């Protein structure tokens with residue numbers, strides 16, 4: 001809504017939007033690599049990548065060119081026709097994932113919905129009338145009704161009851177609990193988990209737990225579903241995190257970094273699971289559309305030809321080393337957890353205030369689960385930028401911790 005000839009303020013721009021986000025007082029006009037620029041031309045070092053989306057950095061030339069070229073051809077045609085660029089993206093992604101087939105959707109939640117439907121259908125075909133899916137405490141799988149039910153966070157479920165039936169919650173990293181669920185339930189169809197939990201504060205699940213869970217799934221005939229919406233697409237140093245552990249899930253979901261900013265999600269399956277859906281079982285008007293698949297193809301080709309994924313470890317090390325070296329009082333950090341470029345620093349107190357403080361300092365970060373700083377920087381970040389991010393963040397945290405101490409003293 002343009003009220004007069006001046007540029008609308010941020011509040012005016014926001015006024016038509018539903019109140020679903022607490023937005024920070026900044027608006028960006030463009031980005032390049034690891035930087036975003038606001039309406040005043042100020043530069044911000046992006047330690048968040050749109051929450052694990054722009055893994056190749058902003059305005060990556062290859063993605064930009066692919067989107068431009070595809071938009072000159074055509075943006076969309078229905079899935080009732082063959083779409084060459086979708087075939088190409090599908091072939092590249094299934095090869096990367098060592099999977100047999102893929103269904104393309106538009107988001108992480110939709111990718112997980114597809115996986116949940118697939119698991120249920122697979123179970124029904126095997127005579128399980130009321131299939132159950134085991135999900136973990138601390139999980140985040142999306143905001144649709146089924147995926148928020150699968151998520152292990154009461155906050156995002158409250159008010160949206162009745163929730164969807166058919167999920168059993170288990171503690172994370174607890175193989176005995178899984179075995180006990182298996183003993184008590186004959187109707188389990190699948191285990192759905194994030195190998196690295198993101199929203200709950202960056203918790204890479206224990207390698208022994210994942211291997212044990214995979215063995216149990218095989219033994220019991222449960223489908224093993226990995227949600228790699230956040231941890232996929234090169235973010236942890238391999239295309240998918242589970243590939244570092246040499247695990248073979250039946251289904252993998254991903255989204256976020258797959259389009260480097262163009263909405264696209266994917267549910268991949270192998271073996272029997274890959275043959276479960278037949279025409280009419282599932283679909284999406286936009287899923288796998290030519291524009292999204294052109295972007296995904298550019299991302300997959302870039303990550304395939306480049307050594308970019310090898311940068312995840314060194315960038316992560318540089319950030320954490322600079323952070324630790326510049327922190328004035330390390331008692332404020334309870335734990336640092338990471339898997340490549342998924343970095344969580346759990347602090348000793350609630351620290352949401354760090355997000356606007358970092359913004360003031362020209363750094364884009366996130367705080368999740370109340371007291372964990374979450375960093376998800378792009379694979380194109382240089383060592384120098386990584387050092388700047390780590391040291392700059394340490395300054396912001398040191399100032400915040402000194403304030404916390406002062407407030408505690410005053411209380």
Ligand SMILES: Cc1ncc(COP(=O)(O)O)c(C=O)c1O
Pocket residue numbers: 051106107108109110112140141142143194198199227228229230231255256
């Ligand atoms: C692990 C995981 N799964 C699913 C989702 C949902 O993805 P989307 O927001 O694209 O629906 C997210 C989003 O943060 C996620 O981190």
